[in-house]
Amino acid sequence: MHSGRHIVNLALIGFMGAGKTSVGRLAAEQLHFDYVDTDELIQSHTKRSITEIFKTDGEPAFRALEQQVVKELTGCQQTVICTGGGLPTHPPNLDSLKTHALIVCLWASPEKIWERVKNQSHRPLLHDPDPQKKIRELLAAREPFYRQADVLLNTDIRSAREVAQQVVHQFRVAAADRP
Ligand code: S3P
Numbered sequence: 180m181h182s183g184r185h186i187v188n189l190a191l192i193g194f195m196g197a198g199k200t201s202v203g204r205l206a207a208e209q210l211h212f213d214y215v216d217t218d219e220l221i222q223s224h225t226k227r228s229i230t231e232i233f234k235t236d237g238e239p240a241f242r243a244l245e246q247q248v249v250k251e252l253t254g255c256q257q258t259v260i261c262t263g264g265g266l267p268t269h270p271p272n273l274d275s276l277k278t279h280a281l282i283v284c285l286w287a288s289p290e291k292i293w294e295r296v297k298n299q300s301h302r303p304l305l306h307d308p309d310p311q312k313k314i315r316e317l318l319a320a321r322e323p324f325y326r327q328a329d330v331l332l333n334t335d336i337r338s339a340r341e342v343a344q345q346v347v348h349q350f351r352v353a354a355a356d357r358p
Contacts, residue, residue, distance in 0.1 A: 183278070188212075188252075189350045190260040190276045192267045193285035193325060194318055195302050196295035198334045198342060199261045202285060205343035207259040210350065216261040220248045229263075233303035242269060249275050265304075267324040277329075281353045283346050284328035289315045291335045329353065 189206060191199040200216065207214035218229055221244045225232060232241050245263060249272045252260055260280060267273050276282060287295070293311050296302065307313040325331070330349045334342050 185279055186281050186350075186353050186356075188255050188258045188260055188280035189346065190262060190280035190282050191285060191346070192262050192273075192282060192328055193264065194287060194292055194314075194321065195264040195305065196292040197264075197285035197287045198295075198339050199285055201339035202334075202342045202346060203259045203261040205339060206346045206350070209343065209347045210257070210259065213255075213258045214261070215252070215255070215258055217245060217248050217252075217266060218263050220251070221245065224248070228301075230301060230303050238304075245269070246272060252276070253279060255279065265321070267327065268321055270324070270327075273324070273327055281330070281350050282328040283330045283332060283349060284325045285342065286325065286331055286333045286335075288335050289318055292318070 189210070189212065191203050191206075193199055203216070204214055206212070221232070221241070222228060225244065229241065232244070242265070245266050246269060249266070253275060260276070262276075273282065289311070292314050296305060297310075300306075304317065305313060330346075332342055332345055337345075
């Protein structure tokens with residue numbers, strides 16, 4: 180871990196349907212940490228749903244709100260931070276999270292993602308005539324950003340509980356390592 184980092188939080192990044200919410204909640208329980216989700220923060224600040232923000236103001240407005248929330252998170256302590264799937268595509272967001280959090284990326288294959296999200300309707304980016312193609316394209320475009328994480332964990336064949344255990348283990352190792 181390079182210097183200049185003070186690892187007191189755990190941030191989960193990764194594509195929609197990678198399991199960030201379930202894993203994040205379990206990890207927060209195990210670590211006795213608070214839990215925050217960037218989408219939930221945006222919704223509570225704006226009193227609007229993510230779908231509504233995308234529909235009315237467009238994606239760039241949503242990304243600006245994400246950047247604002249990331250800045251607010253610098254004051255967190257002992258918190259598991261779950262992030263929206265597109266948040267790491269703006270490099271300053273990851274740079275900022277890295278100053279105070281261990282970044283764990285939950286990875287899943289396009290097939291697994293589709294299996295997990297196909298019956299959900301709250302993600303505007305997947306309101307597409309060919310959502311499976313959209314998942315493959317977005318995932319490929321985002322992979323270089325997701326690879327900037329400190330730890331990359333494949334969730335395809337693991338339960339949320341197993342993944343959470345691994346995440347907690349990685350966090351404890353990193354936090355113990357700090358100067
Ligand atoms: C998005 C992912 C969503 C949410 C928004 C955009 C994305 O969060 O932030 O719909 O760009 O991948 P989840 O990853 O929690 O589904």
